[in-house]
Amino acid sequence: MSTFQDFPIRWGMVIDIDKCTGCGACVVACNKENNIAPQENQLQRIAGKGFPTRFKKIEWLTIYELTDGSDTAYLPRPCMQCGMPSCVSVCPAIATDKNENGGIVSQIYPRCFGCRYCMASCPYHARVFNWDQPVWPEGMEKQLTPHTSVRSRGVVEKCSFCHHRLMYAKDAARVAGEDPEKLPDGAYVPACGEVCPTGAITFGDVKNPEHAVYELVRSPYTFRLLERLGTDPQVYYMSKRAWVRLQGDNYLANEEAQAGEGGAHHG
Amino acid sequence: MPFFIGFVAILLVGWWWFPRVLFSVEQQPLRFSHLVHVDDAGMACEDCHYLNEDGSFSGLPSTESCAECHTEAMGEDPEEQRFIDEYVNEGKEVPWLIYQDQPDNVFFSHAAHAAQDCTTCHPDVGGSDTPPLHYRNKLTDYSNGGYRIVFGRGVGVDPAYSRGTMKMWECERCHAENGQSNACYVCHR
Amino acid sequence: MNRRTFLSFAAGAGAGLMITPIPWKLTDDISIWTQNWKWNPKVPKRNVFFAEMASKLDPAGTGVRVALVDGVPVGLASSQDHPLSGGGVSALAAAEVGLLMSPARVRQPLVRTEAGLAPISWSDAEALLAEKLGRAEGDVAMISGDDTGTANEVFAALMHRLSGSFYMMPGEAQSAHKALEKLGGEGHLAYDIEGADYVLLLGADALESSGTAVRNARAFSQSHPSGQPATAKYVYAGPVLNNTAVVCDQWIQARPGAAASVALGLAHALMERGATARANGLDAFRRDVAANYSPARIERETGVRADTLRKLAAELAAAKRPLVIAGSEFGQGAGARALMAALGLNAMLGRINVAGGVKIVPEAPAVVQGAGSAASRYSADLVPFLKKLAEGKASAGVLMVYDANPAYALPQAELMAQAVRRAGFTVSFSSFMDETAELADLVLPSSMALERYDDVYTPYGAGQAVYSLNRPLARPAFDTRATADVLLSVARRLDIDLGYLAFKDVLRAKAEALGADWKALGRGAVWTSAATTELVPDLSAAAAPAPRAQGEGLLALAPVAKHNLGSAKVALPPLCAATVRGSDLMVQMNAKTARQSGVAEGQAVRLSGPGGEMTARVHITEKVMTGVVAAPLGFGHTAWDEYSRGLGDNAYKVLAAADDPETGLSVWSDTRVNIATA
The missing domain is CATH 2.40.40.20 (Barwin-like endoglucanases)
Incomplete structure (x- = not known):
């Protein structure tokens, strides 16, 4: 397996699960920002047999509901932008790559021919396939944002950490005469993080001590999903509840006590 | 002899007929004269084409900003009167044709290329009285930048006059030559 | 031409083809063509401009920044400076831009014909409405679902002049106005949640659907820094671990509609600890609480254990700046009692008109003659009226419905739809083809908040007086008009002078009356005021026995x-x-x-x-x-x-x-x- 470059900047998202109400504002903002077409007949998709919903629903950010039997928590799941992305190594078209400072995993739609190897390899189900041509209700296509190109039927798409916002922030820095590679905290935040009413999503460069996420990823309450697969995600989760942290990975019975205590993780 | 006839015929078809079929020719919706604005009115390029504070680029002035001067005709030109009647008074934007229009999946930053000369990529229209014709590839919607020739870059014509929609290899070559990253997301979205 | 000649010709053409651009250019172009399918919608290229707007769809009045490209609203961003959003956006406010082109939008005025709803011109529609209103004078009613707009003044004034009745859709704002009225106060109930260090939510889904939810969520966020100890405790009491309860520090299971009982049970427990209040009618309150709300009885009726209740009371008493917010779990149907009881409890905790407590924000001065006060507009109870209408015990020659969907979103929805059918002539001013509009005789589509002048004054629960103005950010997508303007015009047809020609003038008068800067408001600035109205609550009725549960089910x-x-x-x-x-x-x-x-x-x-x-x-x-x-x-x-x-x-x-x-x-x-x- 090839190794991936370590970049001077590492854009990271820290999601405080204890602050997520599951309200869905992040998903709605994401859909609008990234020109994800609204899908009709949700009921049929949900109730329909055959493909599970997640294979049919176009959604870059999915909110999962976790429970330990009595307590409940919500877990928003964007693309993990893994440090060791399994999707990149399997792509036969180099349509997805991790080759830019900041470590965001790119997905180039015109290059993708829809083999879906990446979807099979992604342990987070962060990727979705366009089974249908995206269709907007009449007139709503005039309301597309300039930020993200429309994806055709037959390609795989995924969250880009609102990469266009990084480009905008860099451009603003250039015009202001600042270094585009040294963005201040808050200059670049994805749409989901911007709108979150409870401020559950914090975003920044986890390698930059001036960014809030620098401290957060070093908290004993911080963990990552399926960390032991070695994918080195750039999305971090926080919870003071041990059972939530425990559900972040698959532990054997004899490992659970230790894992539940938590520990500082950093990739 | 038939071999020669076939050879010449296909050359004619390929070099004369094919480009005419492949490209549609359009004139800009208004005969905008850079000459009048630069020479007569003494305007600078940056008065209309400038970087915004947020880093975005105002390439084409909006009708609103044109109307700062052109609420009423300032000269005798019927085109100016037409602009005022059809766009200023109607509150509509002019559907200018863009010679360097890139497809939706390309993110181009003017701020990042501010150090470059504009005419590296754009035709030097600053002194033109009539905008160049817009040749649109019917298959790709790419522009050929005011020249009919099929391969994009001008052969035997003023190169500055033939700048069309740039291909990826051209972007990549310049990035490589200047030590810039060619990572996918540097240009794509 | 023989076969040999033809082959020779073809060979020449084939050889020549290789040195023409045809194969090479076509191969290249076809590959590009397949990568940019022309039938995919194109995204705009122009620059994005942002303009401030206060959401009218979200009852929380969230301020958002609308992203516009060439005058078309394409997206939104959060408004850091708006006091009711503080950088957050609710899912509803986030969806508002996308609703502009919703397939459900009514695209032009419609009138009922034998074949169903058919298009009609605005002038014909206004004339028809004027005629119907003129004929039904004294027998007209209007329902408004807009809890924050000055448009209600126009509607109420018109109803007043037509001797009709004006109803607000029931919701938290109505409960709050009624509760304050019953306790001898007037104004808007506001919660300074940012300043509280202990927030007890009784039923009220305060981080999702109740009050200024986005602002509440921001306050919650500030007091719960990630990875750090919280600086305030949030406790939710209700039957469901809803979106609010799921993040609160504690969830206390309490049966539906138990807010009033739990609040009074807490008052009981506090009284056991010797608490008192600066209030009138305290004796009656004490007597009622002592008689009917003992912790043991609360445990039986609400499922909240007596020791939990006493522990809660102790925590409230120990907290520096506790705040109790009560309401219905779903923002409707709480009546007045839950809020009366909670006000009584807050009074016992000394939390009225203090930092981090309940504030009484003065009503905005009325600017339309005959509109009455906000409290008077909220005084009529809609559900009994519609029930009577459905049963034929009441009548409405003309029933007008604005910004509300009574045929769907009221108890006994089927009966409410029947009421709409029974009205002589129903007019819907909905932007969307909702259940009520489908039953209406005349549909006069309202422009959406993005397309019209409108305002938001202090939504229920806002921490202070807040006023923001919306101006049209985009041209109406369809043939729609602002309802207040339509009714001003209809009033003129009826020779009724409401004192204004356009709704914009009403708003300007409102801004002036408040002392707000019209121009600054137009740029998206928000007017705020920390002024409060003195309240010494009269608690004599606050603990009176409440109506029993509806239904006999298990x-x-x-x-x-x-x-x-x-x-x-x-x-x-x-x-x-x-x-x-x-x-x-x-x-x-x-x-x-x-x-x-x-x-x-x-x-x-x-x-x-x-x-x-x-x-x-x-x-x-x-x-x-x-x-x-x-x-x-x-x-x-x-x-x-x-x-x-x-x-x-x-x-x-x-x-x-x-x-x-x-x-x-x-x-x-x-x-x-x-x-x-x-």
Whole structure:
């Protein structure tokens, strides 16, 4: 397996699960920002047999509901932008790559021919396939944002950490005469993080001590999903509840006590 | 002899007929004269084409900003009167044709290329009285930048006059030559 | 030409072809063509401009920044400076931009003909409405669902001049006005949640659907820094671990509609500790509390254990700046009692008009002659009126409905739809083809907030007086008009002078009366004022016995309102369609309740309550307390569009309102249902 470059900047998202109400504002903002077409007949998709919903629903950010039997928590799941992305190594078209400072995993739609190897390899189900041509209700296509190109039927798409916002922030820095590679905290935040009413999503460069996420990823309450697969995600989760942290990975019975205590993780 | 006839015929078809079929020719919706604005009115390029504070680029002035001067005709030109009647008074934007229009999946930053000369990529229209014709590839919607020739870059014509929609290899070559990253997301979205 | 000549010709052409651009250029172009399918919608290239707007769809009045490209609203961003958003955006406000082109929008005025609704011109429609109103003078009614707009003054003044009646859609604002009135006050109930160090939410879904939810969520966020100890404690008491309870520091299980009882039980426990209050009518209050709200009785009636209640009371007493917010779990039907009781409890804690407490914000000065005060506009109770109308015991020659969907979002929804049908001539001013508009005789579509002048004054629960102005950011997408302007014009046709020619002038007068800078408001600035109205509450009626639960069923029904699924006004917006989870459509109960009721996961069941029936599948989750069945609101739409229609069933149908003559506001927050497999 090839190794991936370590970049001077590492854009990271820290999601405080204890602050997520599951309200869905992040998903709605994401859909609008990234020109994800609204899908009709949700009921049929949900109730329909055959493909599970997640294979049919176009959604870059999915909110999962976790429970330990009595307590409940919500877990928003964007693309993990893994440090060791399994999707990149399997792509036969180099349509997805991790080759830019900041470590965001790119997905180039015109290059993708829809083999879906990446979807099979992604342990987070962060990727979705366009089974249908995206269709907007009449007139709503005039309301597309300039930020993200429309994806055709037959390609795989995924969250880009609102990469266009990084480009905008860099451009603003250039015009202001600042270094585009040294963005201040808050200059670049994805749409989901911007709108979150409870401020559950914090975003920044986890390698930059001036960014809030620098401290957060070093908290004993911080963990990552399926960390032991070695994918080195750039999305971090926080919870003071041990059972939530425990559900972040698959532990054997004899490992659970230790894992539940938590520990500082950093990739 | 038939071999020669076939050879010449296909050359004619390929070099004369094919480009005419492949490209549609359009004139800009208004005969905008850079000459009048630069020479007569003494305007600078940056008065209309400038970087915004947020880093975005105002390439084409909006009708609103044109109307700062052109609420009423300032000269005798019927085109100016037409602009005022059809766009200023109607509150509509002019559907200018863009010679360097890139497809939706390309993110181009003017701020990042501010150090470059504009005419590296754009035709030097600053002194033109009539905008160049817009040749649109019917298959790709790419522009050929005011020249009919099929391969994009001008052969035997003023190169500055033939700048069309740039291909990826051209972007990549310049990035490589200047030590810039060619990572996918540097240009794509 | 022989075969040899032809082959020779073809060979020449083939050789020549290789040195023409045809094969090479075509190969290249075809590959580009396949990468940019022309039938994909193109995204705009122009620069994005932002303009401030206050959401009218979100009852929280959230301020958002609308992203515009060439005058077309394409997206939104958060408004850091707006006091009611503080950088957050609710799912509903986030979807508002996308609703502009919703397939459910009414595209031009419509009039009922024999063949159904048919287009009509605005001038004909106005003339028709003027004629109908003129003929039905004295027998007209109007319903408004806009809790924050000055437009209500125009409507109420017109009703006043026509000797008609004016109703507000029931909601938290009405409960608050009624509760304050009963305690001898007037104004807006405001909660300084940012300043509180202990927030007790009794039923009120304060981080999702109640009050200024986005602002509340920001306050919660500030007091709960990630990875650090919290600086305030949030406690939620209610039947369902809803979006608010899931992040609160503690969830106390309490049956639906128990807010008033729990508040008074806490007052009882505080009185045991010797607490008193600066209030009138204290003796009656003490007597009622002592007689009816002992912790043991609260435990029996609400499911909140007596020791939990006493512990809560001790925590409240120990907190420096406690705040109690009460309400219905789904923002409707709480009547006045929950808020009266909570005000009494806050008074006992000394938390009225202090930092981090309940504030009484003065009403904005009325600017339209004959509109009356806000309290007077909220005084009439809509549900009994519609019930009588449906039963033929009341009449309405003309019934006008603005920004509300009474045929769907009221208890006994089917009966309410019947009332709309029974009215002589129903006019809907909805922007969308909702259930009420489908029944209307005349549909005069309102422009959306993005397309019209409008305002937002201090939504229920805002921490201070807040005023923001909306101006049209985009041209109306369809042939729609602002309703206030339409009715000003209709009034002129009736020779009624309301003092203004255009609604914009009303708003300008409002801004002036408040002392706000019109120009700054127009740029998106928000006017705020920390002024409060003195209140020494009269608690003599605050603990009077409340009406009993509606229905005879074995289970308590807990309707759940989630704003990503729509609200009482709007059905599931297209942009939110993807957020619907399978379990959202199901009625939920815990394993014990399911066992007792004899139902299993995924089973189809029928809930029958005092108002009617609904069917749904069962989802078993420990998010619901024992003895309670939770039902989602916002589904079962029969109108609207393909995104919302035909999804689930309407839980409003099951509810029924109980009269509460003493407060004059009916109650439907405590409903009992039976469950049977369907």
